[in-house]
Amino acid sequence: xxxxxxxxxxxxxxxxxxxxxxxxxxxxxxxxxxxxxxxxxxxxxxxxxxxxxxxxxxxxxxxxxxxxxxxxxxxxxxxxxxxxxxxxxxxxxxxxxxxxxxxxxxxxxxxxxxxxxxxxxxxxxxxxxxxxxxxxxxxxxxxxxxxxxxxxxxxxxxxxxxxxxxxxxxxxxxxxxxxxxxxxxxxxxxxxxxxxxxxxxxxxxxxxxxxxxxxxxxxxxxxxxxxxxxxxxxxxxxxxxxxxxxxxxxxxxxxxxxxxxxxxxxxxxxxxxxxxxxxxxxxxxxxxxxxxxxxxxxxxxxxxxxxxxxxxxxxxxxxxxxx
Amino acid sequence: xxxxxxxxxxxxxxxxxxxxxxxxxxxxxxxxxxxxxxxxxxxxxxxxxxxxxxxxxxxxxxxxxxxxxxxxxxxxxxxxxxxxxxxxxxxxxxxxxxxxxxxxxxxxxxxxxxxxxxxxxxxxxxxxxxxxxxxxxxxxxxxxxxxxxxxxxxxxxxxxxxxxxxxxxxxxxxxxxxxxxxxxxxxxxxxxxxxxxxxxxxxxxxxxxxxxxxxxxxxxxxxxxxxxxxxxxxxxxxxxxxxxxxxxxxxxxxxxxxxxxxxxxxxxxxxxxxxxxxxxxxxxxxxxxxxxxxxxxxxxxxxxxxxxxxxxxxxxxxxxxxxxxxxxxxxxxxxxxxxxxxxxxxxxxxxxxxxxxxxxxxxxxxxxxxxxxxxxxxxxxxxx
Numbered sequence: 001x002x003x004x005x006x007x008x009x010x011x012x013x014x015x016x017x018x019x020x021x022x023x024x025x026x027x028x029x030x031x032x033x034x035x036x037x038x039x040x041x042x043x044x045x046x047x048x049x050x051x052x053x054x055x056x057x058x059x060x061x062x063x064x065x066x067x068x069x070x071x072x073x074x075x076x077x078x079x080x081x082x083x084x085x086x087x088x089x090x091x092x093x094x095x096x097x098x099x100x101x102x103x104x105x106x107x108x109x110x111x112x113x114x115x116x117x118x119x120x121x122x123x124x125x126x127x128x129x130x131x132x133x134x135x136x137x138x139x140x141x142x143x144x145x146x147x148x149x150x151x152x153x154x155x156x157x158x159x160x161x162x163x164x165x166x167x168x169x170x171x172x173x174x175x176x177x178x179x180x181x182x183x184x185x186x187x188x189x190x191x192x193x194x195x196x197x198x199x200x201x202x203x204x205x206x207x208x209x210x211x212x213x214x215x216x217x218x219x220x221x222x223x224x225x226x227x228x229x230x231x232x233x234x235x236x237x238x239x240x241x242x243x244x245x246x247x248x249x250x251x252x253x254x255x256x257x258x259x260x261x262x263x264x265x266x267x268x269x270x271x272x273x274x275x276x277x278x279x280x281x282x283x284x285x286x287x288x289x290x291x292x293x294x295x296x297x298x299x300x301x302x303x304x305x306x307x308x309x310x311x312x313x314x315x316x317x318x319x320x321x322x323x
Numbered sequence: 324x325x326x327x328x329x330x331x332x333x334x335x336x337x338x339x340x341x342x343x344x345x346x347x348x349x350x351x352x353x354x355x356x357x358x359x360x361x362x363x364x365x366x367x368x369x370x371x372x373x374x375x376x377x378x379x380x381x382x383x384x385x386x387x388x389x390x391x392x393x394x395x396x397x398x399x400x401x402x403x404x405x406x407x408x409x410x411x412x413x414x415x416x417x418x419x420x421x422x423x424x425x426x427x428x429x430x431x432x433x434x435x436x437x438x439x440x441x442x443x444x445x446x447x448x449x450x451x452x453x454x455x456x457x458x459x460x461x462x463x464x465x466x467x468x469x470x471x472x473x474x475x476x477x478x479x480x481x482x483x484x485x486x487x488x489x490x491x492x493x494x495x496x497x498x499x500x501x502x503x504x505x506x507x508x509x510x511x512x513x514x515x516x517x518x519x520x521x522x523x524x525x526x527x528x529x530x531x532x533x534x535x536x537x538x539x540x541x542x543x544x545x546x547x548x549x550x551x552x553x554x555x556x557x558x559x560x561x562x563x564x565x566x567x568x569x570x571x572x573x574x575x576x577x578x579x580x581x582x583x584x585x586x587x588x589x590x591x592x593x594x595x596x597x598x599x600x601x602x603x604x605x606x607x608x609x610x611x612x613x614x615x616x617x618x619x620x621x622x623x624x625x626x627x628x629x630x631x632x633x634x635x636x637x638x639x640x641x642x643x644x645x646x647x648x649x650x651x652x653x654x655x656x657x658x659x660x661x662x663x664x665x666x667x668x669x670x671x672x673x674x675x676x677x678x679x680x681x682x683x684x685x686x687x688x689x690x691x692x693x694x695x696x697x698x699x700x701x702x703x704x705x706x707x
Contacts, residue, residue, distance in 0.1 A: 281447060281450040282447055283445060284445040285466070
C-alpha cells in the first residue's frame with residue numbers, strides 16, 4: 001500500500017469530501033496561503049480558492065460564524081490554529097455549538113468540524129503546547145476524535161464530515177510528518193472503535209495520539225524484560241470504546257492510561273474510573289495514569305522533557321504495577 | 324414455665340458443649356423428645372425434653388460451652404411471658420472463653436486495629452480466592468505493602484494441589500476439651516509405669532470354659548485387687564489437694580471407636596459375678612461403637628483398664644484417666660518358652676501388664692505390690 005504523511009492524509013480527506021459535498025468549506029488562520037502553521041493544509045494549496053480561505057485573528061468570530069453557517073445547512077471546517085487558542089473563543093463552542101442541538105430539541109443539525117494541532121513541539125511554551133481534549137470530553141455536546149496515524153486521520157475526518165453532530169479533532173503537531181499506509185479508495189472509520197496496536201498479556205496501556213508511539217516504544221523495551229504489553233489506541237474519546245478496553249483488562253488484569261495532557265483530572269481518570277466500576281474483580285493492581293505534571297508547559301527544552309511524559313514514564317508505571 | 328438446665332453426665336462433668344439444637348424457638352416439643360445434643364469431654368448425648376410445651380426461648384446457642392446447671396432454654400405454654408426469667412441466669416462461659424473475651428477486648432484499644440487487620444488483596448485476587456474457597460489469611464501477599472495478588476493465589480493453589488497428600492482437620496469443641504483436660508492431667512500428675520510379665524495359660528483356659536472375655540476376667544480380678552489395695556481405687560483433686568478413696572469399685576474400660584477413645588464404666592464391680600461383668604461389658608462396647616451410650620454409661624469410674632492385647636502391642640505406658648490415680652494396661656498374650664519348676668523349659672502363654680500411676684500419691688513399691696497381687700490372681704485364677 002502507498003504511504004502518505006499524516007498531513008497529506010488529512011488533506012486528502014478534506015479534498016475528497018469537498019469534491020463530493022459542495023456545502024463543505026474550510027477557513028482559519030494562515031491556512032489558505034501558508035498551508036497551515038505545521039503544514040497541515042500544504043496539500044490543499046491551490047484547491048477550491050473560494051471554499052478555503054484565511055481569517056483575521058478573531059477566534060470568537062471564527063467559531064461563532066461556523067455555528068451560524070452550520071445552522072443554515074453548511075458544513076464548515078474550522079482550523080483552530082493552536083488548541084490553546086480554543087480558550088479564546090471557548091464560549092462559542094461550549095455554550096453554543098455544544099448545546100444548540102439539545103436546546104432546539106434536535107431541530108437544528110450542527111454538522112461542523114473544529115480541527116487543529118495540539119500538544120508539544122520544540123519550546124512552544126505554555127500557550128502553544130497544550131492538550132486540552134479532556135475539556136471537550138467533559139462538557140457534553142461534541143464528539144472528540146484524536147487520530148494517531150495517517151490512515152486514522154483520513155478515515156475519522158471523513159466520518160466527521162458525514163456526521164450531523166459537531167466534532168472536534170486534535171492533531172498532534174509532531175505527527176503531521178509521520179508517514180503511514182493509506183489506501184487510495186474511499187473508507188471511513190466509525191467513532192468509538194479503538195484499535196489494538198499491539199497485543200499483549202500482562203498489562204493494557206490505553207492511550208491516544210503521540211503517546212501511542214511512546215507506548216509502542218515502551219512495549220518494545222518491556223518485551224526484553226519478558227513483559228507483554230497490550231497497546232490500545234482509543235482514536236476517539238467521545239465516544240470511547242469501553243468494550244475493547246474492558247475486554248483487554250479482563251485479559252491482562254492491569255491497566256495503565258497514558259496521555260500527554262495533565263495527569264490531574266485528565267481523561268485517564270475517567271477511563272480508570274469506568275474500568276474499576278465495570279471490571280473491578282479483574283484488577284490485580286491499582287490502575288496507574290501517566291500524564292504531564294501539573295504545571296503550564298515550560299519553555300526550556302529540558303524542563304519540557306521533565307514535565308511531559310514519554311516512553312520511560314510508561315515503562316516505570318508498568319513496572320510499578322507488575323513489579 | 325420450665326427451665327432446661329445444662330445436665331451433668333458424670334461426677335466430673337463441669338460444663339457441656341452445645342453441639343446442636345433439634346428444635347427452634349416457637350417449636351412444639353413433647354416430653355421425651357430429643358431437644359438438643361450436648362457433648363462433655365467424655366460423651367455426646369441427646370438431651371430429652373422433660374416436659375411437653377412450646378420451646379419459648381433458646382438462651383445458650385450452638386457451639387457454646389455452658390456450665391452445668393445453667394439455664395439454657397425455657398419451655399412453657401404458647402404466649403407465656405418469659406422476659407423476667409431470661410435475665411435471671413445468663414449462660415456462663417467457661418474460664419477459657421472469658422479469657423478469650425478479655426484478650427480481644429483489650430486488643431481493641433486502638434481504632435486502627437481493625438483496619439490494620441484487613442487483609443490487603445487485589446480485587447482479582449479476592450475473586451479467585453472466593454471461587455476456590457480460599458481463606459485469604461492463609462495466603463502470603465508479595466505485592467506492595469504485602470498485598471495479595473493473582474500470582475500469590477495461583478502459587479498457593481498450585482502448592483496446595485501438589486500437597487494434596489495431607490489434609491488439615493480442625494479439632495472440634497469436644498475433642499479440644501479432651502486435649503486440654505488430658506494435657507492438664509499429664510502436666511499435673513507424676514506418671515510412672517511399672518511392668519511385669521504374667522503367665523496367662525491357666526487364666527485363658529478357665530476364661531474359655533466360662534465363655535467370657537479376657538477383659539471381663541481381668542475386670543473381675545481387678546476388683547479383688549482394688550478391694551485389698553484401696554489406695555488405687557481413688558481420685559486425686561490437684562487444686563484441693565484431696566485424695567478421695569472410694570468403697571465402690573467402678574471400672575472404666577477404654578473402648579476404641581471410630582469417633583475416638585470412649586471410656587464407658589461398669590459400676591460396683593465388686594458386687595458382680597464374672598458372667599454379669601461379661602454381659603455388661605459386651606453391651607457397653609456395642610453401645611460405644613454404635614454411638615448410643617447414655618449418660619449413665621459414662622463417668623464416675625474409679626479405675627480404668629485399657630487392653631491392647633488383641634492388637635500387636637506387648638507393653639505400653641498408659642496415660643491416667645483423670646482424676647483417677649492409676650490405670651492398668653494389658654499387652655497381647657503370646658506363647659513363649661518359659662523356665663518352670665525343675666528348670667524345665669515349657670511353652671506358656673505370657674503377657675505384660677503395665678500399671679501407670681500418679682507418683683504424688685502412690686509409690687513404686689505400692690505399684691509393685693499391685694502388680695504382684697494381680698499376677699497371682701491371674702496365674703492362680705478363681706472366679707468366685
